Amino acid sequence: MGLDLSPLELQLVRRTPLFSGLSPEALSDLMAGAAVQNAPAGNCLFTQGEPAEAIFVVLNGWIKLYRITTGGTEAVIEIFTRGQSFAEAAAFAGATYPVSCEAVTEARLLRISARHLFDRIRRSPDIGLTMLASTSKQLRLFVRQIEALKAQTGAQRIAEFLLELAHCETGSCTVELPYDKALIAARLGMKPESLSRAFNRLKDHGVEVKQRQAEIASVEALRDFAERERADIMKAHGADD
């Protein structure tokens, strides 16, 4: 079919957690209900409350999911990039998106019809199982986010955020900050000013931030800081490091 996917992009799709377990036939079967969608920066893909008619895979660029309270406050729920799928759960629930979605940067997406997907699952249960695994993973991430918001300070949340981006398990390591600070702040549930101050606090724990990069002196030490309970921090402020 006239799917405008480069071979590289096709491979990207095949590797997403959502599809990685599927046979080539099942995959191309699913692709029959798919279309490529290009979105300029700031473009809105869907709005909370809208019927969930599709799931998406990011081919390029950055996408944010957020909620707007009636008052107008925006809470960024999640941010996705190349190779990640989203809205798969929404497509099944009460049939409306629980969040709004917009492109942060210029973006390229694969859009798969929910109805089509639904049909395929009925035919081959394995697709359903893969999707269950995928939404479960999403759920797990949310659990961690809720925990972080409840039990950690801002600085600790950043530490954890950096650790997720760092590939190395031990020693020192440099992390590229993926999007701008205002967005990172929103994702972590704070204001840009607080993020700035929290980064400063991390300097005492071996994190150097310059431009769009963060240098972690010791991954172990940072992990230690991220996981330390509040009480310890309080006690430590008299005799720090």
Add this chain to the structure above:
Amino acid sequence: MGLDLSPLELQLVRRTPLFSGLSPEALSDLMAGAAVQNAPAGNCLFTQGEPAEAIFVVLNGWIKLYRITTGGTEAVIEIFTRGQSFAEAAAFAGATYPVSCEAVTEARLLRISARHLFDRIRRSPDIGLTMLASTSKQLRLFVRQIEALKAQTGAQRIAEFLLELAHCETGSCTVELPYDKALIAARLGMKPESLSRAFNRLKDHGVEVKQRQAEIASVEALRDFAERERADIMKAHGADD
């Protein structure tokens, strides 16, 4: 089979969102892999990191899901009661529970083997679809929780919590508080002391708390307060009603 379920309980199970869409055959098929489990208050059902070998339906009592940081802080993620299922998502993900679970009160549960469930889904995809819908609903709840933690004050979170418990859409209404204040506080991400103070703040918005009951004078007014953005609250404090 020797499933020790009363007819009432069986009906309860049939009505859970997780199973409500299933045919009687599919349901009794699933029940073949189920067992009833009784847990005294404080009993631990599973621990985070443990392989997720079962999903649960609460027949009676209160169950809490929580996470313990390495430091020892506890973050309550969710609380379930009669007629609700949980851990369905965990049973599929990376095969370990992302949270710990314990009975808050004495509790009675239906425990369904994950492996068994897995088999059934392969045979009848509809079970998979129901489960997808169910985990999606869970995901949606988490999204709202994340939003609440990021964008609302403690008082607003309680207001929303009360509104969820209130069945009436408008006018005045009395809500029974389901579990003790310490647990409510944990669920909402704050300390009991803060909960107490936040309840006081709600008095200005027509909420009267006595014993285990909360009286809401006007559901609309409360909703208005819950959804008001922070900025408005600040401005209002000089000229409060």
Add this chain to the structure above:
DNA sequence: GCACAGTCTTGAGTTTGGTCAAGGCTCGCC
């Protein structure tokens, strides 16, 4: 180089929520 816009940081003052400690309230038990 200089002005400008955008982004990020800093500073001062305020609010929220956590901590610790003390005091009420309720309920069961003797």
Add this chain to the structure above:
DNA sequence: GGCGAGCCTTGACCAAACTCAAGACTGTGC
């Protein structure tokens, strides 16, 4: 009734984070 245990509330104090506002830094265009 009196006592004590548990739970909830209050008060004083403090730290974290938000707001508003100003300043620094970066990169662009002239």
